[in-house]
Amino acid sequence: MMTLWFKQSLKSKLSLLILIAVITPLLATGVVSYRIASNLTEKIEKESGMNTLRQVSDKLDFLINDVETMSVFIIGQKDIQSYLERSDADYALYSQNVAFLMNLASSKTYISNITITSSRGHPALYNTTVLHSGLPELQASGANGGDPDVKWWTPPYENKTTDDGIAKVFSLVRPIRDMSKFKRIGELAISIDIAEVRRMLQDAGWNASGQLWLINQDNRIVASPSGEDAAALQGLSVPDVSRLGDSEGVMNIKGGRDSNTLLYYTLPALGWKLVGVIPTRIYTAQNKYVLTLTAYAIGLAALLAVVLVLYFITWVTRPLAKISKKLKDINPEEPVTRIEVKSSDEIGMLLHSYNKLGDRIQRLKSQLQEHEAKKKEVDIQALQAQIHPHFLYNTLSSIQWNALMNKDRQTAEMVGALSDFLRFSLNDGKEYCTVQQEVSHAQNYIRIMSRRFQDKFDSAFFVDPTLHSHSILKLLLQPLIENSIMHGLQKQKKKGSLFVFGECRDGAMTFVVEDTGIGIDADKLVKLRRHLTAPDDAEDDRAAAGKSGYGLRSVHRRLQLHYGAGSGLQIDSDPGVRTRISFQIPIQEANA
Known part of the structure; x- marks a missing residue:
């Protein structure tokens, strides 16, 4: 353990070596002083006797x-x-x-x-x-x-x-x-x-x-x-x-x-x-007194040396420790924090190089995020092109009119909701919408699912009206609601409740989807949280999180991709009581 500690820390090496270099002469001086004092005490005692x-x-x-x-x-x-x-x-x-x-x-x-x-x-x-x-x-x-x-x-x-x-x-x-x-x-x-x-x-x-x-x-x-x-x-x-x-x-x-x-x-x-x-x-007892004084003097000197050595080494190595900590705890999803350069010596040059490297990494990261966003946009556009939306809209309208002619009002409402749901989902490849449109889309999805799972849950929306005109990345609430219904409410015998909240908090928009379903046990919750932040090739985490984790991870990645690392999903759950999923994004005005 001591060897590992010595190998891993430059500060530890310098501290130990300098303390050895300082304390060894102190101890040698103390030993010599004690022997001289002992001999002098004996000599004085003998001369006094003579x-x-x-x-x-x-x-x-x-x-x-x-x-x-x-x-x-x-x-x-x-x-x-x-x-x-x-x-x-x-x-x-x-x-x-x-x-x-x-x-x-x-x-x-x-x-x-x-x-x-x-x-x-x-x-x-x-x-x-x-x-x-x-x-x-x-x-x-x-x-x-x-x-x-x-x-x-x-x-x-x-x-x-x-x-x-x-x-x-x-x-x-x-x-x-x-x-x-x-x-x-x-x-x-x-x-x-x-x-x-x-x-x-x-x-x-x-x-x-x-x-x-x-x-x-x-x-x-x-x-x-x-x-x-x-x-x-x-x-x-x-x-x-x-x-x-x-x-x-x-x-x-x-x-x-x-x-x-x-x-x-x-x-x-x-x-x-x-x-x-x-x-x-007689003079041995005096020697013990001298030894005690010498030991105290050497001890105080050694303590002072230890304090000064540790202080100066900490002062010298503090910039290196900052770099080491930042490199050790660096999160690829977050910007590289710059370190203030206060000297022009070797350590100052190293800090300057570190800052230049951080700037370069940030530029490359921004370019990569932009490329990823463009790639996803192209994928969505390709998917939309394959579906032929006008044909799908016309077909659903025909089914809705037939249902109305046959006086099947529930089927007509369900098909109408599905038509609006698909029209919003495709939306000509646009990635952003207003908060009001996102909420309406979520409500259409709940109408469809409430017909499918009758008497399984009630729903309620509490969204601040002042947020309706603000811009939001679309298709964020629907996957969260789907997760709550399929994995929380549908699996319990009693009737549950589903709540969607939206409010302005600390200059940002906060959205919460909460259900009173079966909840998530502690082990699975840990795996699910780890899966959200795991690399894309982490197959074990993806398998452990299941289908639920796949949909949530998609939303989590889109939030971080468009709004930054601090905008990801936050998941909390009390098994058998509730599950709460939330995210926070900056306020943006809707695009014309």
Whole structure:
């Protein structure tokens, strides 16, 4: 069906081909735009995540450097050095140093505990009393590499103090040396509250659907916004961050069914890494939004292209469509309608040629109609010559007088009517008569048929008297009346009626012959109408229409031949009720 539609219409071909040529680049542009926008969205999301890691790293670096500076400041304190160098414990110095540590720690919210231990076994110095510390266990396990004389940062562990209770911390641990001899005299541990680091990570504004961790060189989670531990990493295919050689980077990882983007940034001061995970669906959702916008934009552009293409193609091909429609629906009986030429291009030249062809056809058609009319006129004249009308008229007059002498009045009237009927029918070969003569001829025919079919029908004529003097093609009403009597009234059992109407309507003469006979069924009526307009060699239609159709077709053809295609017979029927046959012809004055 689609192929047939494509082959039959030039407009369809042009529309489809141009739409393909326009929409294909639009779709390609949309796909490229979507991919660029998707890549740009992903790139922006990753850059935003990396910038967040850098900002958090700056804050943590500041904290680490502050602790480093604080440790140097504490070690260099004279009272601290004096307390650790003494061979015996000085409790006055102890109290003074503890107060110093408390003041120092209170100014730093992220400091959980400052602990100074003495190599000589003096009581340890605390800013808050430590009930239990996990630091000795880490040192015993060799977490510092087994070297007590190096500075190092511990992994997370738990401290229990009188102020904070149990708190997770990580600490800077470094030895304290004599300022003069650089002999090891103690150890300093500054513990950073992981809860404060967690608040820093929470304040970073990392994507709520993602994850963020501070991970040390042992691949252990130091802190996260939600307090996750190492178990959180086991659900993701996160590589060993200690083996990530670059200081920062981005990679795609798989975690179960979901894909994620991992970003990492190395803290310069510690070598620890900030690791953030963003679910791919975050920017995939943004990509869907971009895709929706792109689809709407492409859809609107395509719709506009379709409307404009169809409008312009319709505008260009409208003249061709007019020619095609007129050639397709052309009726040989009607004049070829001219088409207005509005351009001088190829289509305008084609329309001009079409108009010239139509004029030529109309001239040939007029010549043919004239030849046909002359031929029929010659045929009638030949028929009249064969009948010897004067002999026929004299014979009928003799029969009429004999009937009158024998007092057979009905026979005399019938023969008189027949004589008038034949005299009018022959009429010296003339084709036209007045309306009054045509009506009188029809009335004579009805008188003859009413004697033949007594008690079968009544008749009535209703003809506008103003039409009597106008000219009409003769022998039009009689065949219609004959058809009504023979095929409508004669075939029914009850008595019927026959009506003949004539009136002036819309500047033309309209005649109607109507009977109350058996009517025509729908199928036969369709065949009869088709037979009226069928070519002369359509034997099947002629046979289907029967004898009735032959007489009606003759009248129909004569009307169209003399008055044009719009003057043919119109037949309507209600089976079992009535049959109505009408025609309309222009008003003409009678010839002198």
